[in-house]
Amino acid sequence: MTDSTAASAVEGFDWRPLAxxxxxxxxxxxxxxxxxxxxxxxxxxxxxxGAATWAVLDRLVPGNRLIGRLIAAALGLVVxxxxxxxTGAALGTVGGVILGWLHYWIARQGYRxxxxxxxxxxxxxxxxxxxxxxxxxxxxxIAPILTIIPLSFNAEDFFTFTPEMLAFDPEGYSLKHYRxxxxxxxxxxxxxxxxxxxxxxxxLSVSLGTLAAVGLSQSHVPFxxxxxxxxxxxxxxxxxxxxxxxxxxxxxxxxxxxxLGVVLAHAALGIPFVIITVTATLVGFDRSLTRASANMGxxxxxxxxxxxxxxxxxxxxxxxxxxxxxxxxxxxxxxxVGSAGQKTLPWQxxxxxxxxxxxxxxxxxxxxxxxSIALLTTxxxxxxxxxxxRGMSPG
Amino acid sequence: MTDSTTxxxxxxxxxPDNALRDADGEARADGPMLAADGTPLKRSLNRALRxxxxxxxxxxxxxxxxxxxxxIAPIADMLFRxxxxxxxxxxxxxTVAALDDWDGEGVPGDAAFEALAYxxxxxxxxxxxxxxxxxxxxxxxxxxxxxxxxxxxxxxxGEVHADAFADLDPLWEEAETWLALMSxxxxxxxEAVWRAAKDGTLPPAFELRxxxxxxxxxxxxxFAEFARVIRIEDxxxxxxxxxxxxxxxxxxxxLRDNPDAAQAFAGGNADLVAAAAAAVPDFPxxxxxxxxxxxxxxxxxxxxxxxxxxxxxxxxxxxFLAAADFQLTPDGIERQPEDQQIYGLLFQRTLFMxxxxxxxxxxxxxxxxxxxxxLPLRTSNVLLILVLLPFWTSLLVRTSAWKVLLQQQGVIxxxxxxxxxxxxxxxxxxxxxxxxxxxxxxxxLLPFMILPLYSVxxxxxxxxxxxxxxxxxxxxxxxxxxxxxxSVPGIGAGCILVFILSIGYYITPELxxxxxxxxISNRIAYHISSSLNWGLAAALGSILLAVVLLLYxxxxxxxxxxxxSLG
Numbered sequence: 001m002t003d004s005t006a007a008s009a010v011e012g013f014d015w016r017p018l019a020x021x022x023x024x025x026x027x028x029x030x031x032x033x034x035x036x037x038x039x040x041x042x043x044x045x046x047x048x049x050g051a052a053t054w055a056v057l058d059r060l061v062p063g064n065r066l067i068g069r070l071i072a073a074a075l076g077l078v079v080x081x082x083x084x085x086x087t088g089a090a091l092g093t094v095g096g097v098i099l100g101w102l103h104y105w106i107a108r109q110g111y112r113x114x115x116x117x118x119x120x121x122x123x124x125x126x127x128x129x130x131x132x133x134x135x136x137x138x139x140x141x142i143a144p145i146l147t148i149i150p151l152s153f154n155a156e157d158f159f160t161f162t163p164e165m166l167a168f169d170p171e172g173y174s175l176k177h178y179r180x181x182x183x184x185x186x187x188x189x190x191x192x193x194x195x196x197x198x199x200x201x202x203x204l205s206v207s208l209g210t211l212a213a214v215g216l217s218q219s220h221v222p223f224x225x226x227x228x229x230x231x232x233x234x235x236x237x238x239x240x241x242x243x244x245x246x247x248x249x250x251x252x253x254x255x256x257x258x259x260l261g262v263v264l265a266h267a268a269l270g271i272p273f274v275i276i277t278v279t280a281t282l283v284g285f286d287r288s289l290t291r292a293s294a295n296m297g298x299x300x301x302x303x304x305x306x307x308x309x310x311x312x313x314x315x316x317x318x319x320x321x322x323x324x325x326x327x328x329x330x331x332x333x334x335x336x337v338g339s340a341g342q343k344t345l346p347w348q349x350x351x352x353x354x355x356x357x358x359x360x361x362x363x364x365x366x367x368x369x370x371x372s373i374a375l376l377t378t379x380x381x382x383x384x385x386x387x388x389x390r391g392m393s394p395g
Numbered sequence: 396m397t398d399s400t401t402x403x404x405x406x407x408x409x410x411p412d413n414a415l416r417d418a419d420g421e422a423r424a425d426g427p428m429l430a431a432d433g434t435p436l437k438r439s440l441n442r443a444l445r446x447x448x449x450x451x452x453x454x455x456x457x458x459x460x461x462x463x464x465x466x467i468a469p470i471a472d473m474l475f476r477x478x479x480x481x482x483x484x485x486x487x488x489x490t491v492a493a494l495d496d497w498d499g500e501g502v503p504g505d506a507a508f509e510a511l512a513y514x515x516x517x518x519x520x521x522x523x524x525x526x527x528x529x530x531x532x533x534x535x536x537x538x539x540x541x542x543x544x545x546x547x548x549x550x551x552x553g554e555v556h557a558d559a560f561a562d563l564d565p566l567w568e569e570a571e572t573w574l575a576l577m578s579x580x581x582x583x584x585x586e587a588v589w590r591a592a593k594d595g596t597l598p599p600a601f602e603l604r605x606x607x608x609x610x611x612x613x614x615x616x617x618f619a620e621f622a623r624v625i626r627i628e629d630x631x632x633x634x635x636x637x638x639x640x641x642x643x644x645x646x647x648x649x650l651r652d653n654p655d656a657a658q659a660f661a662g663g664n665a666d667l668v669a670a671a672a673a674a675v676p677d678f679p680x681x682x683x684x685x686x687x688x689x690x691x692x693x694x695x696x697x698x699x700x701x702x703x704x705x706x707x708x709x710x711x712x713x714x715f716l717a718a719a720d721f722q723l724t725p726d727g728i729e730r731q732p733e734d735q736q737i738y739g740l741l742f743q744r745t746l747f748m749x750x751x752x753x754x755x756x757x758x759x760x761x762x763x764x765x766x767x768x769x770l771p772l773r774t775s776n777v778l779l780i781l782v783l784l785p786f787w788t789s790l791l792v793r794t795s796a797w798k799v800l801l802q803q804q805g806v807i808x809x810x811x812x813x814x815x816x817x818x819x820x821x822x823x824x825x826x827x828x829x830x831x832x833x834x835x836x837x838x839x840l841l842p843f844m845i846l847p848l849y850s851v852x853x854x855x856x857x858x859x860x861x862x863x864x865x866x867x868x869x870x871x872x873x874x875x876x877x878x879x880x881x882s883v884p885g886i887g888a889g890c891i892l893v894f895i896l897s898i899g900y901y902i903t904p905e906l907x908x909x910x911x912x913x914x915i916s917n918r919i920a921y922h923i924s925s926s927l928n929w930g931l932a933a934a935l936g937s938i939l940l941a942v943v944l945l946l947y948x949x950x951x952x953x954x955x956x957x958x959x960s961l962g
Contacts, residue, residue, distance in 0.1 A: 034815045123870065134766045137759050138781050141841060144796035145788055147806060151799060159799045160809050208458040215454025220447050227455060229951075234466050236947045238899020240916035241936045244923055245469030248476055248933070268466040271458065329789045332901050336923065349791045353798060353906050362799070365792040372787040376780070379787075 017107045018054045021099055025050025028095050036084060046095070049079045053099045058107065065104055072100025086168045145369060152177055152362035159359060177363035187360060190348040197259070197334075197344060198327040201266035206320045208267075209274030214308070216275070217282040228275075235272035239332040242269070247336040257339030265337045266330060270323030277322065281315025281386060314386035318379045325375060470940070477933035480711035483703060486527045487514040491707040494700070503700055508683045509648075512552050513617055516641045519546035520624045533928050534713065534723065535702045541693045548690035552683065553644030559678040560643050563671060567643075574634045576664050577618045579604050586632050598632040610659035613645040650675040701726070714934035738918070738935070745915045748833060749897040755837045756893045757886060760844035764885070767845075768852035779849075786842035794903050797835040801825040801907065827909025835907050836897055843896060844889040851885025884953065891950040895943055915939055 025046035033042015053075055057068045073096040080092020105111060111128050112119070119127070155174040156162050164172025181187045212231065216224065234242060246265050247256060255261030285308070293303040309316075331346040338347070345364065352361050430439040484491050489510035497503040518524040528542030560567040574583065578601060585599040601622035608615040621642060622633040629636075650656055650672045657669035687694040705723050706713060713723045720736040721728050730736070763782065767775045785793060800806045803822045811817040825831055855878065863873040901916040908917070915935060922932035 031814055035813045126870070130762065130766075134762050137763050138778070140759070140838065141785050142781050144793065144800055144838065145785060148792070148796045148799060151806075158804075159802060160804055160806050208461055212455045212458035215451045218447065218451040218454075220444060221451045221455070222448055227459060230467065231458065231462055234462070236895065236943065237470065238895075238901075238916065238939060238943055240899055240901045240919050241470070241473070241940050241943075242466065244919060244932055244936050245471075245473035246465075247923060248929065249469035249472040252472070264465045268462060271462060325787065325789075329791070331791065336920075346789065346791050349795065350902065350906070353791070353795055357798075361795050365789070365795050368789045368792050372789065372792075373784065376783055376787040380780075380783075 014107065017058060017103050018051065020106055021050035021054045021103060022047050023050070024102060025053075025095070025099060028098070032088075032091055032095075041083075045079055045083055049076060049092075049095065050099055053096065054103060057100065057103045068104065069097065069100040072096045072103070087166050090168065148362050149366050149369065152359070152366040154359060154362075157359050159357070159362075177360045180358075180360045181363045181367070184360070187345075187348060187364065190343045190345045193342055194328055194345040197262055197266060197342065198324050200263045201270055201327040202320050202324040204263065204267035205270035205274050205323045206316060209271050209319065209323075210278055210312075210316050213275050213278035213282060214304070217279055217285070231275050232272045234269050239269075239330075243333045243336040246333060250337055256337060257341070259342060262334055262338045262342045265333050266327035267323075269330060269333065270326045273322035273326060274316075274319035277319035278312060278315045281312045285311060314382040318382045318386075321375055321379055325372070473933045474937050474940075476930055477714050477937045478710045478712065479930070480706055480713065481709050482527055482530050483706045484709055486518050486523050487511065487703065487707075490514050490703065494704050494707065497700070497704065499701070499704070501697055502695055505684055507700070508687055508694075511687070512549060512641055512644070512683060513613075513620075515542075515545055515549045516552075516617075516639055517620050517624060519549055520639070521628065529927070531702055531706065533717070533931065534706060535698055537693060538699060538702065541691050541699065544691045545687070545694075550640060552681070552686050553640035553642070555679050555681045556647045557640045557643040559674075560646070560671065563674050564667065566667060567671075568637060570634055570637050572667070573618065573638055573642075574632075576660070576667070577604060577607055577615065578602060578622075578633075586634055590632065590634065597630055598626050601626065601633065606659040610653060610656040611646065611649040614642060614649050617642050617645045644681070646671070647675055647678060698724075714930040715937075717931050718934040718938055738915075741913075741915050741918055742938075745898060748829060748836075748912070748914065749894050751833055752836050752840060752897045753890050753893045755833065756841055756844040757890065759837065760841055760848055760889060761882075761886070764845050764848035764852050765882075767849050768855070769857075782842050782845050785838070786846075790839065790902060793839055794835060794906050797831070797838065797903075798826065798907055801831055801834065826907050827912070829908070829912040831907040831909070832904050832912035832914075835903050836900060839903060840893045840896055843892050847888040847892060848882065848885040851888070852882055855881045887953050888950070891946055891953070895946050895950070898946075899939060899943060 025048070026043050027046070029046020029049070030039050030043035033039045033045070036042070053072045056071055056075065061068045061071065073093050076092035076094070076096020076099065077089050078092070080088035080090070080095070082088075083092075111124060115124060115127055150165070151159065151161070153173045153175065154162065154165065155172050155176065162172055166172075215221065216228065221227070242265075246261075250256040250261045250265070255264065289307050289311075290303050293307045294300075298306065328344075329346055330344075331350050334342060334344050334347055335350070338344070345368075349361055349364060352358055427435040427437060430436045432439070487510075490507060493507040493510040494503060497507060515524060518527065524542045524546040525539070528539040528546075531542070532539035557567075566572045574586070578586075582599065582602040589596070589598050601619060603615055603619055618633070618638060621638050625631050625633050625636060650668075654672045654675075657665045657672055660668050684694075693699055701724065711723070716723055716728060717731075718738050720731045720739045722731055767778055767782075770778065798805075802808070803824070803826075805826075807825065808817070808822040812819050812822065817823060825834070859877050859881070860873050863877040864870070868876070898914070899916055900914055901920060904912055904914045905917055905920070908914070916939070919932045919935050919939070922928045922935070
């Protein structure tokens with residue numbers, strides 16, 4: 001037994017962890033029990049579990065948090081399993097983890113971490129409420145995206161969790177929506193169209209955009225403001241207006257419903273992102289390097305590719321990724337400028353969501369989430385590398 | 396946007412600007428300073444500066460041209476379409492001219508009906524009349540069917556005259572007679588060559604005989620149109636088809652007005668025309684007005700003529716008036732009837748919902764940005780990923796997620812029912828109404844609020860708040876009087892960004908908004924793809940564009956467009 005617990009035992013019994021744990025267990029158990037129609041039993045089981053958790057953690061393993069939490073979780077698992085099978089076990093484990101964390105948070109005054117020792121009770125309560133609110137907002141941000149991932153493995157054509165899924169019955173899960181995505185021509189054709197359109201549009205906007213960004217960052221550019229405003233405008237003008245204008249204009253010149261039309265439209269939409277990221281990279285570019293290169297006899301083209309390009313490459317790539325995701329994600333413009341032959345993945349998802357809502361959409365969505373996580377990681381890594389090269393701290 | 400980052404005086408190395416200034420200063424004493432090649436330094440530097448500007452412009456030019464062609468031109472085209480209205484004056488040129496004399500009372504005189512008969516015959520042959528009908532139907536309902544019906548019936552007008560001419564001399568029924576009478580010698584020769592060749596090319600363009608246009612003005616006019624339509628629609632020449640009935644009517648009225656028309660012709664043509672001119676006074680007349688009323692009695696309606704007259708100019712404010720719930724009637728500008736005032740309501744709803752979304756974004760975004768900027772860098776970078784992941788996730792993925800969550804049989808309702816908080820019978824209606832749109836769009840646009848707020852809050856030094864507290868301020872006072880004012884630029888930037896984005900949103904309201912949660916963009920899309928009223932779509936789009944550009948200008952004032960940071 002450590003000194004502090006000995007001291008608290010001498011000073012008096014710390015009733016707060018026990019009371020909190022029993023109360024939380026009671027409420028949690030009552031809610032879960034209510035769902036099964038046995039609120040009283042649930043409340044009782046919850047309270048018992050709370051008290052048991054406290055007894056084990058406070059009396060038996062006060063020192064080791066990790067073991068304590070594992071024990072709390074296991075306790076929940078057992079109680080849940082005993083009461084209502086697999087679903088109960090899962091919920092019980094969740095409850096156990098919460099109780100275990102709660103115990104140490106209260107017993108070790110975890111709620112005071114991050115606050116100065118002199119903080120008043122009111123400040124402590126406010127601080128923790130604030131953290132709780134932030135947690136709820138983060139939950140709001142991320143939960144919708146995470147919810148669709150398990151749903152995409154649904155064995156039924158439902159958009160909600162089936163009882164089999166909740167009971168963790170393997171029968172409740174399947175890959176059939178993924179199979180549908182990879183075999184159904186209704187999805188394969190759009191996928192290939194997206195794969196054909198987005199890289200071409202990206203290539204176009206990156207090559208033209210980089211060139212222009214280099215021009216824009218020169219020291220003497222007449223009408224710089226006006227030019228910048230024009231180049232950024234595709235990002236500002238609402239998509240529906242761009243789409244309407246392009247639809248009218250492209251049908252006049254015969255580009256409506258063609259591959260080229262869609263690529264040009266998407267390239268125009270991606271250009272602001274390339275301009276913004278590349279000019280931002282060029283701000284920190286040391287111009288004496290190009291002068292040195294010219295001094296040693298390199299022509300402007302050679303200087304650009306050998307000196308400037310490698311240094312601004314992270315900016316160019318992340319601009320390109322932005323342009324890519326703009327085109328890959330874009331629905332409104334392709335809906336108007338394209339025809340059935342240019343149907344892209346987002347377009348198919350849009351019609352799918354509007355008309356015959358099919359769970360394959362969730363499988364596609366999950367795949368797209370994975371792709372966006374990959375893109376996000378790449379951009380983050382590139383940004384840090386670029387800042388390191390420019391001698392700035394990552395942040 | 397500022398030039399300070401790349402301004403000429405920001406460079407430590409020599410720049411043409413600095414050198415020019417130096418050259419100016421040293422020009423006084425011993426003549427102009429000379430460059431190495433003997434030219435005055437000032438001129439040489441000016442040349443270098445010009446070359447530098449040209450090089451910069453040369454680099455920008457390809458992209459600028461690209462954007463101008465693929466993006467700015469379409470927008471300009473849309474603006475143009477919102478006022479363009481050539482269809483009436485192009486399809487009914489003679490009627491529009493005849494209506495100039497109309498006093499606007501009742502129904503115009505026979506001259507207008509006569510002109511309409513010509514115009515409508517041509518339009519019906521070219522199949523333009525239905526397009527015009529549906530255009531005018533936007534303004535006065537019923538015109539579409541009126542034009543369709545009249546297009547079918549109009550070729551009967553002039554039949555009495557055609558029969559009378561045929562009874563007089565069967566030659567009048569022959570296409571060749573007309574060709575010989577109306578067309579120039581050159582055209583007859585060219586046409587014969589073309590007919591002999593039969594190589595599938597278009598026949599030669601029709602040419603009138605000299606003097607016909609003065610002797611028989613109406614006939615010449617309508618026959619030339621006949622020849623043009625035959626050439627384009629049927630790829631044939633007028634030598635093979637009997638003219639339309641209306642041509643006979645034109646000839647009848649020309650000969651009645653000008654009995655000496657035969658003098659303009661020679662040989663057999665002159666005899667033929669002279670005989671016809673002598674017989675014409677005895678031909679039966681046909682009341683043109685009665686003929687039109689016979690086809691559809693709506694032609695007796697003042698509103699129909701008023702609408703044609705009101706929309707006869709090449710440019711119209713009609714679409715913009717319609718977008719503002721007004722209408723252009725024959726009697727001037729009027730408010731739309733109460734039950735048809737939908738656009739005012741729709742603009743109001745768009746603004747109201749965008750504001751609601753903006754406010755909820757502030758309420759949710761501010762605590763997050765505050766937390767992120769006050770945490771150690773390592774922790775905040777990890778938490779930032781939770782903000783950036785939704786930002787990078789496909790819009791449709793997020794919208795489908797909300798569709799799945801918010802449905803009546805969806806995850807949220809199921810959970811609430813399972814917990815017993817909501818009874819199974821009254822599940823919450825969270826989707827296909829304004830609630831759905833607001834929830835989903837707040838989620839989608841929240842990163843656009845958090846990121847600018849975070850980048851501003853990161854730069855707020857923590858010691859101001861500490862100083863305030865050490866001077867005795869409570870937590871709340873220190874926050875409200877010291878911290879909050881410093882974060883206002885971030886709120887401004889985030890608000891305008893979120894507002895601009897939400898006001899033009901289309902996809903999410905379309906999918907989760909039902910009928911009450913849609914925005915003005917959905918109406919624009921509806922007019923482009925369903926009702927095909929492109930002019931109105933363009934007018935609504937122009938208004939929306941004006942609002943957005945105004946906000947953009949404000950944003951540029953407050954934040955500067957090249958200070959937009961992307962994560």
